[in-house]
Structures are given as C-alpha cells and as structure tokens.
Amino acid sequence: MSEYKNSNIFSFEIVKKIPGHLGRAGIIHTPHGDIMTPAFMCVGTRGQVPFLSPEDLREIGAQAMLSNGYHLRNVSPEIAEQGGLAKWSGWNGPTLTDSGGFQVMSLGSGLGKVVSMEREKEVTNRKKEERLAIVTETGIEFTDPVTKELDFIGPKESMEIQCRIGADIHMAFDELTSLADSYEYNVEALERTERWAQISLDVHREHEYDLGYKQSLYGVLQGGRWEDLRRSTAKKMGQMDFDGYGLGGAFLKNNLGDILRWCNEELPENKPRHLLGLSHPDDILIGALSGADTFDCVAPSREARHGRIYTHDGYYALNKFKESDEVLEEGCDCPACTKGYTRKQLYAMLKSEDKAIRYEYFKLATQHNLRFIIRLTEEIRQAILEERFEQYKDDFMMRYYKHK
Numbered sequence: 329m330s331e332y333k334n335s336n337i338f339s340f341e342i343v344k345k346i347p348g349h350l351g352r353a354g355i356i357h358t359p360h361g362d363i364m365t366p367a368f369m370c371v372g373t374r375g376q377v378p379f380l381s382p383e384d385l386r387e388i389g390a391q392a393m394l395s396n397g398y399h400l401r402n403v404s405p406e407i408a409e410q411g412g413l414a415k416w417s418g419w420n421g422p423t424l425t426d427s428g429g430f431q432v433m434s435l436g437s438g439l440g441k442v443v444s445m446e447r448e449k450e451v452t453n454r455k456k457e458e459r460l461a462i463v464t465e466t467g468i469e470f471t472d473p474v475t476k477e478l479d480f481i482g483p484k485e486s487m488e489i490q491c492r493i494g495a496d497i498h499m500a501f502d503e504l505t506s507l508a509d510s511y512e513y514n515v516e517a518l519e520r521t522e523r524w525a526q527i528s529l530d531v532h533r534e535h536e537y538d539l540g541y542k543q544s545l546y547g548v549l550q551g552g553r554w555e556d557l558r559r560s561t562a563k564k565m566g567q568m569d570f571d572g573y574g575l576g577g578a579f580l581k582n583n584l585g586d587i588l589r590w591c592n593e594e595l596p597e598n599k600p601r602h603l604l605g606l607s608h609p610d611d612i613l614i615g616a617l618s619g620a621d622t623f624d625c626v627a628p629s630r631e632a633r634h635g636r637i638y639t640h641d642g643y644y645a646l647n648k649f650k651e652s653d654e655v656l657e658e659g660c661d662c663p664a665c666t667k668g669y670t671r672k673q674l675y676a677m678l679k680s681e682d683k684a685i686r687y688e689y690f691k692l693a694t695q696h697n698l699r700f701i702i703r704l705t706e707e708i709r710q711a712i713l714e715e716r717f718e719q720y721k722d723d724f725m726m727r728y729y730k731h732k
C-alpha cells in the first residue's frame with residue numbers, strides 16, 4: 329500500500345484560457361502534489377539542484393523538480409528501493425524525469441536547444457565520424473563521455489530506468505534531430521520516434537505502479553521546423569494513450585511560437601504539455617501564450633554560477649558591479665535580496681578563497697535567478713487569470729529587452 333493520499337491520481341484541470349490563443353492557466357495533480365501552471369520546473373539533473381537543498385528550493389516557491397534518467401541510470405535501483413525520486417532526493421514534491429535521449433544525442437551533435445544560424449552552419453560542416461552517438465532502430469549507441477566505454481539506451485531501457493527512478497511524470501524516448509538535419513532525415517527520425525513512442529508506452533504501462541503510486545508518461549513531439557511534420561506527428565501521438573506531451577526539438581528563436589502552435593492545435597486540449605529545455609523569459613512568454621504549461625532549463629542556475637544575474641531590465645554581469653551597494657534587484661523577494669546582500673558583497677563571496685563562502689554565493693545567486701524565473705511564471709498565471717496576459721507580456725518584454 330502506498331502512503332501517498334492521492335497515489336493513483338494524475339490529472340490536468342484548465343482553470344482559465346487566454347482568449348483567442350492556445351495558452352491557459354491550470355493545475356496538474358500528481359501523486360506528490362499539485363503544480364499550478366504555467367510553472368517552471370527546477371533542474372536537478374542528478375536529483376538535486378546544484379547548491380540548493382530541498383528547503384532552499386521551497387524557499388523560492390519551486391513547485392517541481394526535473395531530473396534526468398540518463399544521469400541517474402546507475403543509481404536507479406537504489407532510488408527504487410528508497411521509494412522513488414521524491415523521497416530519495418528529500419524534495420518530496422512533484423518530479424519529472426527526462427528520457428536521456430536528448431543527452432545522448434547531444435553527445436553526437438554538439439547542439440543546444442536554440443541555436444543561431446552561424447552555429448547551425450558550423451555544426452553542419454562537422455564530419456559525421458566526429459559524432460559520438462549512432463542511432464539504430466532499437467535505440468542510440470554512444471560513447472560514455474566519462475568512461476569512454478560504449479553504451480546503449482533505447483525506449484525499453486529508458487522506460488525501465490525511469491520507472492525505477494519513479495518520478496511523477498516521465499518522458500517517452502525520442503530522437504532529437506538538429507537544425508542541421510534535412511527534411512528527409514527528419515521524416516525518417518520522426519517515424520522512428522513514433523515507433524519508440526509506442527514501445528515507451530507499452531513498457532511504461534507494465535511498470536507504472538511498481539513503486540505504489542501512479543507514474544505518468546508524456547509522449548515527446550519532434551518534427552523539426554516543418555509544419556506538415558509537426559502537425560502530423562501531433563495528430564498521431566495525440567491519439568495515443570499518453571498522460572501529457574513533451575514539446576521537443578531544436579528551435580530557432582523566430583519560429584518557436586509557430587512550432588508550438590502547430591503542435592498544440594493538433595494535441596488534445598485536456599492534457600498537459602511541457603516545453604523541454606527552454607527558459608529565457610521571451611521563450612517562456614511565447615510558450616505560455618502558445619499553450620505550453622510547464623518549462624525547465626539549466627540556464628538560470630548555470631548563469632548564476634557564472635556571475636550572470638537576471639533582473640526585469642535584462643541580465644547583467646556581477647563583475648561590472650564590484651563596488652555597488654545595491655541588492656541584486658530592487659523589489660526581488662529571494663533570500664539574498666530580502667536579507668540585503670549587496671552586489672559588492674556577493675562579488676567578493678564569488679571571488680573568495682574560502683570554499684564555504686563561495687558555496688554560499690552559489691546558493692544565493694542560484695536562488696535569485698531561479699526565483700526570477702519562478703516569479704515570472706507566477707505573474708504569467710496571475711495575468712492569465714485576470715485576463716491581462718497580452719498586456720503583461722508586452723510590458724515585460726519592453727522592459728526586459730530595451731537595453732539590448
């Protein structure tokens with residue numbers, strides 16, 4: 329018997345829609361708690377957000393944590409033994425795992441999620457043999473970047489790993505194509521992703537209650553930048569028995585909104601959608617307008633560690649404010665800003681010889697940047713509920729990007 333009260337529950341409730349658009353505010357009910365959407369999921373790849381304890385996460389209003397099936401694959405039996413990711417990590421709230429497909433494909437292509445045209449050309453010109461990942465019908469063969477040993481992961485393996493980790497939400501195993509891949513290659517990869525989706529679904533259903541509560545599965549949509557591919561796969565996957573959908577792929581900034589619209593117009597309205605790996609404020613605003621419910625990305629915490637601080641007026645480099653007595657951002661309600669840490673103090677902490685002091689900087693700066701993004705999603709939700717989303721979006725964008 330599971331100790332979780334709502335252990336068999338997974339559902340999505342739409343509370344309010346953005347008139348004339350696909351966006352909405354809603355609630356995702358999971359065995360480990362509710363997620364009020366739109367929501368940002370903090371990334372704890374290995375089950376912990378770097379430098380933050382579960383308490384530190386709760387302090388900034390985090391609602392859910394995303395971890396990675398690939399990175400946790402070797403400890404997954406231990407996680408299962410301890411009752412699943414929420415318990416094992418000490419987070420005890422809603423969790424999601426990625427399938428690992430993106431990580432192993434990234435070894436091959438070296439591509440991020442949103443790339444510039446220059447980067448696209450550079451990657452296209454790289455030789456195939458330099459790639460570290462090879463796609464086969466049953467999965468992806470890759471060279472482990474640490475051990476240099478050959479390894480393999482496919483839909484079956486990914487589902488078994490994710491069901492041992494036991495997050496509330498899992499992602500089906502997919503093949504991420506890069507912006508450099510041709511239309512023909514995308515057709516081939518998409519058909520494979522659809523076959524893998526069915527295998528993912530079958531294997532997942534065998535194990536979804538293994539840990540005593542319902543684990544849900546999202547199908548992941550690919551299709552590159554092509555409208556016909558995006559629509560046809562959304563229609564097909566939309567008819568499959570997934571609990572929700574992951575919106576995947578490499579996007580160019582200027583077509584993100586179109587791609588999301590093509591997918592979300594075809595998907596069933598009553599299932600939640602997660603936009604994978606994007607979190608710049610404009611991506612989140614466009615995502616929320618176009619019907620994405622949840623978001624994740626490592627950027628806010630990674631940038632904090634490098635001394636890049638988010639504010640409503642765009643981000644800045646902390647080393648430009650070595651002498652400043654201002655807080656990171658006036659009006660911010662994160663622990664660093666409410667306790668009155670100045671930019672000068674924080675910069676000195678970042679540069680300290682003392683490891684414990686540097687650690688404290690990493691914690692405070694990560695909390696600030698994550699709080700900025702979480703607050704953005706809270707404000708978006710409020711604006712949708714009060715029917716003023718488009719005004720909110722315009723005001724935010726005007727201020728955030730005016731300095732660029």
Ligand SMILES: [Zn+2]
Pocket residue numbers: 656657660661662663664665666696699
């Ligand atoms: Zn702050």
